[in-house]
Amino acid sequence: MxxxxxxxxxxxxxxxxxxxxxxxxxxxxxxxxxxxxxxxxxxxDTDVRNLPLVVLDEDRTAESRRILDDFVNTGTFRYAGEVSSIEELSLRMRQGKAAAALQIPPGFTRDLHAGRTAHVQVLIDGSNSTTASSALNTSIGLAFRESIRRLLGSLARREPPVEVRPQILYNPAMxxxxxxxxxxxxxxxxxxxxxxxxxxxxxxxxxxxxxxxxxxxxxxxxxxxxxxxxxxxxxxxxxxxxxxxxxxxxxxxxxxxxxxxxxxxxxxxxxxxxxxxxxxxxxxxxxxxxxxxxxxxxxxxxxxxxxxxxxxxxxxxxxxxxxxxxxxxxxxxxxxxxxxxxxxxxxxxxxxxxxxxxxxxxxxxxxxxxxxx
Amino acid sequence: MSPDDGTVMIECENLTRRFGHFTAVDSVSLQVRKGSIFGFLGPNGSGKSTVIRMLCGILAPTSGSARIAGFDVVRQPNAIKGLIGYMSQKFSLYDELTVAENLQFYGRLYGLRGKTLDARRNELIELTRLQPYLNRRAGLLSGGWRQRLAMACSLLHQPPVLFLDEPTAGIDPVARRELWDLLFEFSGRGMTLFVTTHYMDEAERCSHVGYIHMSKLVVCGVPDDLKSLPAVNPPNTRRLDITCDNVTVGLQALRRLEGVRTATVFGQSMHLLVDDGLQEQTIRNELARVGIAQADIYPIGPSLEDVFVALTSLNNGATPVPK
Known part of the structure; x- marks a missing residue:
């Protein structure tokens, strides 16, 4: 009961x-x-891929083409057209049509061959912090790899002096x-x-x-x-x-x-x-x-x-x-x-x-x- | 046991419930004996449902006490639960469930199992004649049938006391009469019924009535006793029923007549409370003056409505019979 x-x-x-x-x-x-x-x-999905990248190429050489290809080959960026002036470049960014812009100044190839530091400007849309940080990391990484490759070539070494080998466990593909x-x-x-x-x-x-x-x-x-x-x-x-x-x-x-x-x-x-x-x-x-x-x-x-x-x-x-x-x-x-x-x-x-x-x-x-x- | 062996089944003393500053029920005391049908009347918001909820033990009284078959509703709530059936004002059925499933659920809720449950269920299905609707969803039943099902559900555990909160609100006259026939049958078997209603004709059918007004119980007793109360029958007056054409015209005229204390329309007739000195011929003359040649006049006793009107105005401090 x-x-x-x-x-x-x-x-x-x-x-x-x-x-x-x-x-x-x-x-x-x-x-x-x-x-x-x-x-x-x-x-x-925070995997950042295929960010639209516009290019202002003022150098117009095979080397400048190659650096653009390097950017696109990372997978982070995709080629989203060429612009002819800095104003047009800003417009595209402001309109959101480009998440990043690559500006290659005149004399890029000349400086490279002369052994001087060759400058490339990367403009990144910071209004989205996730894509911005990914674009930033990719750009810096690319510059380092390219610089080390060239330095190793001039020093006649095959391996860099220090190499960090990160291994991502449990989710290796991130x-x-x-x-x-x-x-x-x-x-x-x-x-x-x-x-x-x-x-x-x-x-x-x-x-x-x-x-x-x-x-x-x-x-x-x-x-x-x-x-x-x-x-x-x-x-x-x-x-x-x-x-x-x-x-x-x-x-x-x-x-x-x-x-x-x-x-x-x-x-x-x-x-x-x-x-x-x-x-x-x-x-x-x-x-x-x-x-x-x-x-x-x-x-x-x-x-x-x-x-x-x-x-x-x-x-x-x-x-x-x-x-x-x-x-x-x-x-x-x-x-x-x-x-x-x-x-x-x-x-x-x-x-x-x-x-x-x-x-x-x-x-x-x-x-x-x-x-x- | 005879239907009425004098056992008090429902009783409360100075039962009071306050909600904040509002007193919903003010010091209500009453007793209901075994086998009686207690009709509980009062306007909306007068505290009828609140009294029932306290008697059922689901609302705690602010003060006062209540007992069901001798068990205190506050201190022994578990003892009273098996003794009472409750049909709340809202139709308390599960619309998604069929008639049979509702019965099954309520039976199990009261701990009925197997053969006992089947027997009780079949008995109530027969009594309420719900058989043809067993597989219909409760939500699709009409008001009268829903009410029968709700009643069957509240009776499965054979409670000696049944509370019904406005069981006939919103159902058709035929269903209403049939429901009352059922109530009389239960009462005949010794069940004690506590029914709230708005209908005066239903009140007339009850063995005992109580009238609650502005949270206070103003009248309580056997209808015939109440009708012979002095407050209802002022000295040197009598009540008349007058049947004629154009009652509204007649009413206007008679209300102005010397010696008429109150006059109300009842369908095709008027009910008058008049001084004994007023002659029938005076009334006929007055009616003829406004063009009503033919009128049947005969004496009547007070109705329960007259009782409630008289006692409510007394309670309010007004003169019971104005003029």
């Missing part, structure tokens, strides 16, 4: 039916996250999908799951069915558990779909154990659903629930290390990030997917996620009174 989870199976039965009954709702719960994932995955897509999974899961449970109790309150539940002998543990379990199932299905897209559409190899991925996802989804339920116990209507959900979303984008590394943030934002489930999940994803880390190595992250989930769940049960006011 007084089991702690009284009413659990009834709520579970009802929630499953409500979710499965309406294919449109189910579709809109599962499908948009997959689309978001694909869209985010493609949009968040593909940005490998870096971003695991993070995108964390965000997309957050959007879909928090919202799903944030709405559930609010909807019952708006419809008046909550009152009917409250007069019944159902326990609040039974209610909350019955509300969370169906969404846990759906969240896991969604997570598997997202991992499949990551693996086969974005070709991100999974270095670690799939079980570890699923365990991490389960704990993360549990924490998010509990957060949603907690919102649900507070919000009086769907609008409020939506606003509260959004309040948690933005910090998860900025302070979780999803885009910007957390190490460089001021301590306050690092602390904020440390309170977000997304932070731990994204770190876990990168560790397991890219570095092949095991659950044992990252038990602390898993424990924190589990603790957050359990803590939030208990909190929302305690916050929920078997009363309407």
């Amino acid at each position: 007084r089991t702690p989870f009284r009413g659990f199976t009834a709520i579970l039965y009802k929630e499953f039916l409500v979710v499965l009954r309406d294919p449109a709702t189910l579709f809109f719960m599962i499908f948009p996250p997959l689309i978001q994932m694909i869209a985010f995955g493609y949009a968040l 593909r940005s999908p490998n870096f971003f897509v695991p993070g995108v999974i964390g965000l997309v899961l957050q959007i879909a799951t928090v919202f799903a449970t944030a709405m559930s109790l609010v909807r019952e309150r708006e419809r008046g069915t909550l009152e009917q539940l409250l007069v019944s002998p159902m326990s609040r543990w039974g209610l909350m558990l019955g509300k969370i379990v169906p969404y846990l199932f759906m969240g896991m299905i969604m997570a598997c779909g997202l991992f499949a897209i990551m693996r086969w559409l974005f070709h991100v190899p999974i270095a670690g154990d799939v079980t570890a991925l699923l365990v991490a996802s389960f704990l993360y989804i549990f924490a998010l659903l509990s957060l949603g339920l907690l919102i649900s116990t507070r919000a009086q209507n769907q609008m409020q629930a939506l606003q509260m959900t959004m309040t948690f979303l933005l910090p998860s984008v900025f302070f979780s290390g999803f885009i910007f590394p957390r190490d460089t943030m001021p301590w306050i934002f690092q602390a904020l990030g440390a309170a977000l489930p997304a932070t731990y999940f994204i770190e876990l994803m990168r560790a397991i997917i890219l570095r092949g880390a095991t659950m044992v190595e990252f038990w602390q992250h898993l424990a924190i996620l589990a603790g957050m989930g359990a803590g939030l769940f208990v909190l929302c049960v305690l916050r929920f009174r078997n009363r309407i006011a």
